[in-house]
Structures are given as C-alpha cells and as structure tokens.
Amino acid sequence: MASSPIDLRYTEDHEWAREEPDGTITVGVTHHAQDALGDVVYVELPAVGRVLGEKGTFGVVESVKTVSDLYSPCAGTVVAVNDALGGAPDLVNRACYGEGWIVRIRPTSETAIAHLKSAEDYDAYCAALSH
Template sequence: MSKAPAELKYVETHEWLRLEADGSVTIGITDHAQELLGDVVYVELPAVGSVLAKDAQAGVVESVKAASDVYAPIAGEVVAINDELVGAPETVNADPYGAAWFFRIKPADASVLDGLMSADDYLGQIGA
C-alpha cells in the first residue's frame, strides 16, 4: 500500500513537494512511483543553477524494470541536488520521502503550491 505524508504536496506525474523554511521547495518521487519502478539502479539529477520550466524534464530514474523521467512540478531555479542519491540510487526504494529527495528548487512563484494535490487527493488518484 502506497504512503503519502499529509504535509507534502503531490502532482499527477508522481513527484512530491515540500516547502522548506527558507522558501525553497524539495522535490522527490512518491512511494507509489518507486513501487511501480521496482529496484532503482540509477538516478540522473538536474544541474545546480539550471532554471526549469514547469513540467520540464528534470532528471531520470532507472530501475531493473524501466527508465522514467522526473519532471519539475513547478518552475524555478535548482538550488541543490541530492549528490548522495547518485551514488546510492537504491535509497529511492528505502526512503522516498526522506533521504531520497532529488533536488531543491527556488520557485518562480511559491503560490502555485496551493493548487497542487493534497495527500488524500493523490492517494485517490492512484486508487490507494
């Protein structure tokens, strides 16, 4: 059964978002996404300093089953990436909402977070 922490926001492409105290937004993939992928073996992340448009490809996650794009759920500048994830991609399977965050973005417009899905909405969408 997929989990979706209530304090996060979600998008249809299975990314989660967490607003940080400094105004940046941390982004990762959901528990449901990692379950569908299976054992993750490779993660490609965006470059720090790159400016991403909403819904632009921001990275790639590969598993023993498939490769899947990771999208920027909001527009903004990448201010940090999770370097540890590149060396230990299996962390995505073990801790998708914690240690396996993908990147942090400085949003072009933080108010867009208000229009994203709640945990209940997301779980309803995936039929959980």
C-alpha cells in the same frame, strides 16, 4: 497501501513537493512511483542553477526494468541536488520521502505548489489508477 504524508503536495506524475522554511521546494518521487519502478539503479540529476519550467523534465530515474522521466512540480531554479543518490540510488526505494529526495528548487512564484494535489487527493488518484 499506506497513505501519503499529509505535509507534502503531489503531482499526477508521482512527484512530491515540500515547501521548506526558506521558501525552497524539495522534490522527490512518491512511494507509489518507486514501487511501480522497482529497484532503482541510477538517478540522473540536473545541474545546480538549471532553470526549470513547470512540468519540465529535470532528470531520469532508471530501475532494473525501466526508465522514467522526472517532471518539475513548479517553475524555478535548481539550488541543490541529492548527491547521495550517486552512490546509493536505492535511497529512492528505501526512503522516498526522506533521504531519497532528488532536487531542491527556488520557485519563481511563492504559491508555486499550492495548486498541486493534497495527500488525500493523491491517494484517491492512485487508488483510481490501480482499478
């Protein structure tokens, strides 16, 4: 399996988080997650302005087969959502680390994602799950 991008941080719930130059955190689901879900047909997005707690649910990804909750990697406020997913939910499958991003969060803490997994640790975590 391809290794995860090293510039991101990862949760045990298979979200990735990227710190942007403006301090916001972009969030999506990992390759492992989209692969396990299969063909994504709907993404339920939160309202901009919604306040999230760490590990709070902020949305839902529906594939043909299953429903999966999305969990926020950090506490903060939703500042943007990826509206392109409304017309093309399969972006989550096709470009999970790029155009398939889901929300952008203004974190309450500057070190909000520092404690999340590194790419190396996340890959090891996924490898352990599949055995």
